[in-house]
Amino acid sequence: MNYINERIAASFCAQGMMATLGASLVLATDGEVHISLPFSPHLSQQHGYVHAGAITSIIDSACGYAALTKAPPECEVVTAEFKINLLRPALGRCFLAIGKVQNAGRLLTVCTGEVRTFAEDDSAYKVVALMQATIVNVPR
Template sequence: MTRLHKPLDPCFAERVRASFARQQAMALIGASMPVIEPGYTEIHLPRRADITQQHGYIHGGVVGMIADSAAGYAASTLTGADTEVLTVEYKLNLLAPAEGELLIAEGSVVRYGRTLIVTRAEVLAVNHGRKTACALMQQTIIAVHGRKEQSGQRSAS
């Protein structure tokens, strides 16, 4: 797939990688982000028993988590260093059970605007080397200019 997006920040990959490392929710489920390109990221999630539902499939909420993050980080690859992204909404279609040894969420930018960014994600279940699309998501992101992520952990109140 040819990607025609040009990042505003030449250090986008390092910035996105550092942000992902601070995201405790992704660490909680055991996700990694091995691919970061302009307008595109991949999140990989190995199957673990503690993220499955009662039928043994990876839970749909977890599928939504990795789709949301993959597409959101795809948007972040194109923003300036002083801009953060937040999900405004997304629509997720679960196409097939999320079963296999690995899920791959491929996030990409459909349309980049200064304030709103439209993205998509496809989640593939890898089972014995065979990939099956298990979810498709479309998302709207808002770019928040002049705001930085919080460093450190929040305390419960």
């Protein structure tokens, strides 16, 4: 496992929210992170869709961890702001949040992300949500 994977995996394991949701870290590479979330009725809203709060949480974390792959070793990251577009109801058996760094500066990193839901056979997906986020490097 390389430094990026170790750094992201250690931080992910320390995050209570992802554990509470049942999310898992799938991929951590330079500037990109994937987080998976299986459907659970415990995460649904009144119509049976996965709640927007759960969708927002996984995409915010994917963007934040993508930014952390670019942050200096002496820094952690926090989200300063984000904009999310919920494109369709979050229906499906599994959701994948993909966060990507678009620009990494000295203090601020701009990321984009999307959440995908997959067909039963994983042959196709639909985008459920899009996000743009600004992440801040903060000294440890």
